Amino acid sequence: MNNAVARTFFVVSPDKREVPVSDPQSDGLKCKAGNEKCNSLFSEAESLSLVSLPCDLCCSEPRFCRDCCCILCSKTIDLKFGGYSYIKCEAMVDGYICGHVAHLNCALRSYMAGTVGGYIGLDAEYYCRRCDTKTSLVSHVTMLLKTCESIDSRDEIEKIINIGLCVLRGSQNTNARGLLNRIESAIKELKCGTSLEDIWKVKESESAISTGIFHNGNGELEPTNHQDAVDKPCLGSVLSVSSDYHSEYLKIEYEIDQVLQAIRKAQETEYKIAEERLYGQRNYLCHLYQQLEKERSELQDQPFGNEADASLDAVLNRVDQIKYEVMRLKEMEEVANGFGKTPKIILKEYFDLEFED
Numbered sequence: 001m002n003n004a005v006a007r008t009f010f011v012v013s014p015d016k017r018e019v020p021v022s023d024p025q026s027d028g029l030k031c032k033a034g035n036e037k038c039n040s041l042f043s044e045a046e047s048l049s050l051v052s053l054p055c056d057l058c059c060s061e062p063r064f065c066r067d068c069c070c071i072l073c074s075k076t077i078d079l080k081f082g083g084y085s086y087i088k089c090e091a092m093v094d095g096y097i098c099g100h101v102a103h104l105n106c107a108l109r110s111y112m113a114g115t116v117g118g119y120i121g122l123d124a125e126y127y128c129r130r131c132d133t134k135t136s137l138v139s140h141v142t143m144l145l146k147t148c149e150s151i152d153s154r155d156e157i158e159k160i161i162n163i164g165l166c167v168l169r170g171s172q173n174t175n176a177r178g179l180l181n182r183i184e185s186a187i188k189e190l191k192c193g194t195s196l197e198d199i200w201k202v203k204e205s206e207s208a209i210s211t212g213i214f215h216n217g218n219g220e221l222e223p224t225n226h227q228d229a230v231d232k233p234c235l236g237s238v239l240s241v242s243s244d245y246h247s248e249y250l251k252i253e254y255e256i257d258q259v260l261q262a263i264r265k266a267q268e269t270e271y272k273i274a275e276e277r278l279y280g281q282r283n284y285l286c287h288l289y290q291q292l293e294k295e296r297s298e299l300q301d302q303p304f305g306n307e308a309d310a311s312l313d314a315v316l317n318r319v320d321q322i323k324y325e326v327m328r329l330k331e332m333e334e335v336a337n338g339f340g341k342t343p344k345i346i347l348k349e350y351f352d353l354e355f356e357d
Contacts, residue, residue, distance in 0.1 A: 053096035072106040091133035115170035
């Protein structure tokens, strides 16, 4: 049995109050959760000017450690591969650092990460439940991709970049959309069996072709001259071009009208499909909420016992079902960007639309 007596010393907080801090030498293990791999045991001691935000909610729990316990599920985080699976809130609040951590998967499931509408309004961001601060996740996903470059396991890489995919999906942020395109490309190459080295390799030749710039022998940049690569048109071909400009103009105008009509027809079809499926999901959710209200009322009338336990389980299961269906609705709402910009897997699952690769 450990007979050490815990001692307490005080540091001066930014607002001149004394904040009690336990002495790690007297307490033994510093982590309240008893986690031997806790961040607090390996990172350097923070400056006394970065006093942690006082917290009498989750941090008052005897086995909760803000450095290594998820604020949403209370389970410890995983430091594997640089800790890609969690986010730490480093917001400064009234001179204190928040410091609470959360699993990204927990935050995504709770609509506190990624791109979320409503009163929270997130765009590739994380919303800390403790301090109500938003943190951009673009730099975290950038770090996440950099981590993948040093991993040899395809399964681990896919697991990591899928988190990045969920975080960035639906974002209107320019940098986030660029990262999303890179992730989608990496996922496609993984499935095609491309070597890991080639997946992360920057294809300079393709970049040069897209910009029309190549290196000359001295290493300097020079624009390509496409005219030198093809023969100049002969005089006969020039003279053969129709001189009936009015006829050609009418032909072009007709073709454009046909294209616009086809687009309008396609958009009307897409609108009808989206309208039917979205309203169908809305009606289903309305039915679930009505069922939940009924089951809650029945639970209140139940005396303690087995029947009450069964009613409670029914209510909890209904809540989980509603959360799942709300998540499905959020994915369906991605069609707001147009069917052409909506992931094919969403179109197939929710709108019965299939496309050939």
